[in-house]
Amino acid sequence: MAKNLMIQGTMSNAGKSIVTAGILRVLKQDGYRVAPFKSQNMALNSYITKDGFEMGRAQVMQAEAAGTEPDVSMNPILLKPTSDVGSQVIVNGIPLKNMPASEYFKYKTKLIPDIMNAYEKLDKAYDVVVIEGAGSPAEINLKKNDIVNMGMAKLVDAPVLLVGDIDRGGVFAQLVGTIMLLEEEEKRRIKGLVINKFRGDKKILEPGLVQLTDICRIPVAGVIPYMYLDIDDEDSLSERLDNGESYDSTEEVLVDIAVIKLPHISNFTDFNALESSNGVHVRYVNDVSRFGNPDFVIIPGTKNTIGDMKWLRQSGLENCILKAASTDIPVMGVCGGFQMLGMYISDEDGTEAGGNIRGIGLLPVVTEFSSKKHQTRTQAVICASEHGMMWDAAGIWENLNGIKVSGYEIHMGESTILDSSEDDGFYGIVSTGRPFSVLSDGKEDGCVNGNVCGTYIHGIFDNEEFLLKLLKSICERKGITYEADNVISVKKRKEKEYDKLADMIRTNMDIEMVYKIIGL
CATH class of the missing domain: 3.40.50.300 (P-loop containing nucleotide triphosphate hydrolases)
Structure with missing residues (x-):
């Protein structure tokens, strides 16, 4: 005892x-x-x-x-x-x-x-x-x-x-x-x-x-x-979420990251590995005036996807994200953030808050909620096909082909990539997306469309090879170099x-x- x-x-x-x-x-x-x-x-x-x-x-x-x-x-x-x-x-x-x-x-x-x-x-x-x-x-x-x-x-x-x-x-x-x-x-x-x-x-x-x-x-x-x-912090009372300002010009910042501070933000511990990497500044942004000119934009998870999508639209931050994507600034959505980047979100049964809403429209994806919750540890290969073959992702993600990652999934909705042939003018699909990764059980995860991607994998940034190559790719766009020793092992830290x-x-x-x- x-x-x-x-x-x-x-x-x-x-x-x-x-x-x-x-x-x-x-x-x-x-x-x-x-x-x-x-x-x-x-x-x-x-x-x-x-x-x-x-x-x-x-x-x-x-x-x-x-x-x-x-x-x-x-x-x-x-x-x-x-x-x-x-x-x-x-x-x-x-x-x-x-x-x-x-x-x-x-x-x-x-x-x-x-x-x-x-x-x-x-x-x-x-x-x-x-x-x-x-x-x-x-x-x-x-x-x-x-x-x-x-x-x-x-x-x-x-x-x-x-x-x-x-x-x-x-x-x-x-x-x-x-x-x-x-x-x-x-x-x-x-x-x-x-x-x-x-x-x-x-x-x-x-x-x-x-x-x-x-x-x-x-x-x-x-x-x-x-x-x-x-x-790791417990919840949204975390002081780290108050960091919404642009970085001080005296700081040696190689990568400036804007994480959208959604009203029902969840699992923001996903980004601790980014915050701990040398030369990386992570800002939690909930106001248009603080969006600035980031090198990378992340939409995190949420426990109220439709409610937070409405807030994103009303706050004006949706337009900031669209403008960033139009200038090829990489945009990534994790879990609920991935769902928001799609064309349409449906919660007819009121699994979260109920209702339907148009998404940001940067990924050719539709999401439907159901009462069944998907919760599992997962392993995946980035930019692979369902048959195990690699495909060449465009833009910033091309350096990530074939990287193995592990993490976990917690979500209620199921997201489907739409084929261009399904475009009936309602969704306004301009290109066909590809899966972001393939899981160890053969199922596809997420979606990539140019410099925009989404995934259901929480903890993806804790994978050192993935994190390092991502930060290197962001820096290459800026014409600078990111060194390997800037990334610190999550476990050792x-x-x-x-x-x-x-x-x-x-x-x-x-x-x-x-x-x-x-x-x-």
Whole structure:
């Protein structure tokens, strides 16, 4: 039977995910078999396990930090928002149904057996399970039938560390106020306080720490400095998505990439490898004034393709994309972005938001949604035919012929490339597209038409050969050279960052206190 520890926060984005990952890494370095757990996660960044199940990306990141294979038991309930008031509910990696928030609030206690079965699987396999909460345990309107904060702590009898975010101000009020709104039994579960994202001289903070301990009668377990870590972010609260400005002219930027910041953007971790490559500047753009003159345009995934297509049109960014493509600037769509680049999107059954809409029209593709969700790990060969033969892609993609890539797919729609003979004047097809790749099972993926392409493969930029040749091709268009050593191995980069995180936790937290709280 595993020991456990729960990390809760005073608010969303207080740093629970990072603190959890850091403690897991410390325990792993000290020889313990450890695993993360989050009973319910709400995020649009997800991942497909080797068994074909969908789980939150934050628990994947934490599993990597723990040195273990991501398993759907680490995140049995995943909520993927489809609108401001509803989400797709995924249970044990498989979609259950779309629910409005009010319906899910009444339904969620029925999921406790699924949560406990998942936890018990980890309980039997590991020495320590580090549990992450969600939002704040002091949301008094949500405390009834809670399954993710103190309700979860009670189910598995877990001690709690409470994390506050000093960077946004009022950290003492955050911590004290949260504790005051808890019931006596819940207060007793909190064994230590953590102040996160601290900037400045800790000596100035120390008198406040003494008063905090006197008021709460709970020791401070650590003050963690503000620190940039190049690891996967949990959701759209990520600070990296605020980077929409053009790069500073003093920077040595070889490739400027504009990623469209869709309202329901998902799996933006697809682009972390691009951001980590030397000489590459990635901007997340949600306004025409910030589009600039990029060398490469990417339309990312989304959990509301038709809704975000409407937004893209209304915002004026669709015209920016069309103008870029007309001047042979490469444009790429991933998953929902690929669907948007097509001629037409149909969601008659309301799989996402329902309805039909004309796409951007840069690829001769139509997409129809269905209730069946496609979720699998995948391997593919770029610019191959269904018979295994290579074909010469045009434009920027010609240097990618024959490259093998791996990744994963998560999508509800099926996209079909239209033959030019099917042009009845409605779609206005001007040329015939070819598949972007062929999967290991022989099925075709995506579409290429000149310098525009789309694919369903998430994680494609994590493939070093693909990334390097793509960046080289972009630079060749500009008449400059991109060197191979500018691309950093994704795995090596992550391992380095997890060790860096562990060092930060060891230096700034009372690890002896943490170990005693866990019972080690």
